[in-house]
Amino acid sequence: MAYRESFYRYLMTQRNANSSDEIAQFANNAQNDQTFPKQEQSYEKLSDYLELNAGYLSSMSIFDEAYQSYREKMSY
Template sequence: MAYRESFYRYLMTQRNADSNDEVAQFANNAQNDQTFPKQEQNYEKLSDYLELNGGYLPSMSIFDKAYQMYREKMTY
């Protein structure tokens, strides 16, 4: 399924420097990741990237949660 915007663009809408929410913290940290695949929509490619380069992500379950939120928003 093709989404209207990239996962990164969606994730940037979740940023909140004052929040302790794990998805918000993921978004804050991803913003500073210069090599994040900013145009990517594919779960597997994003997951592979984060497993190798996402040292700022304490658990892949946070990515899974954020990706599910992205899918739900993009299917409307």
């Protein structure tokens, strides 16, 4: 089984403090979230966490889009 980086690690590559892009803002905010599941890869576990704990995420569709990009990057 090939190594796959965590979603958080992927998300950190999307940070950009000067961007108004929703995924960049999600990444910026997730970086400051001390309880974000940093080792997680599972869509369901990440989704559950964000729905309950991420007041900084204005729409779960932003997570869905970021997770889809993550999956595409990880399928090599």
